[in-house]
Amino acid sequence: MNIQSAINKGSKILQNNNISSFRLDSEIILSKVLNKERSYIFLNLNKVLSNDDLNRFNDLIKERQTGKPIAYIFGKKEFWKFEFDVDKNVLIPRPDTELIVEVILELTKNKTSLKLLDIGIGSGCIILSILREKKGFYGVGIDMSKKCLKISKVNSNKLNLTNRVRFFKSDVDNFNYGKYDLIVSNPPYINKFSYDCLEKGILDFEPKIALYGGIDGLSEIRKVVNKSSELLKKNGKLVLEIAYDQREKVKKILNDKKFYINKILKDYAKNDRCIVSTKM
Ligand code: GLN
Secondary structure, three states: OEHHHHHHHHHHHHHHOOOOOHHHHHHHHHHHHHOOOHHHHHHOOOOEOOHHHHHHHHHHHHHHHOOOOHHHHHOEEEEOOEEEEOOOOOOOOOHHHHHHHHHHHHHOOOOOOOEEEEEOOOOOHHHHHHHHHOOOOEEEEEEOOHHHHHHHHHHHHHOOOOOOEEEEEOOOOOOOOOOEEEEEEOOOOEOHHHHHOOOHHHHOOOOHHHOEOOOOOOHHHHHHHHHHHHHEEEEEEEEEEOOOOOHHHHHHHHHHOOEEEEEEEEOOOOOEEEEEEEEO
């Protein structure tokens, strides 16, 4: 079978299984099997596949057909300028979360040496991307999941950051180590109703603990704000990822803890996504 026919076949199977990105995914899977860029595929549509490659392709299409995200199938996800290891224990880094990295780099562009804390690191994508960009910064990352810490340590190794970051297994309430110039968090913030309506690929495969924020979606955000008011230095910044409809409620939670709201940023879909505040 040639490349063109394999892509068509894989894409049809995925489409029949309600995978909306069926064609793209079929192409990505084949390019990974062949260990080539996607462009190679378009330039070699008539090339005949070896039996081994075809079998591997068919197996991976079967895996994707169940709804399993591509990132979990290959154990990798691009985020910011880097490639992160991921597995089923960590949330797959989202392009929208790159906004958080961007805003922190902008906020700290004139700083050379800062101490950062990331609450709920997951794969480590946020704090590790920032540390890679800012050579004089030090970071601490916490997560209550030991399995997440394992992955974030792999990622810090891959990015040569082990001497500038420390990880602790802790939930937010019980963490009391250090004082920070900046705290960042992408906490679980999805409310009960929205969680139940998530698309199947997320609901069936991504960790609930990284997504679900209690009935109103705000229970972890409240904890992060409380803890940040203790651990931030005066004038330190808190940068939070929030859901599209949480702006006013999170502003109130922050104001109640005497944070000044600096700005609220929108994501690619023009929804509120990130709130920057300062501890007074
Ligand atoms: N943005 C993620 C999603 O929509 C949610 C991330 C989170 O809860 N922190 O799937």
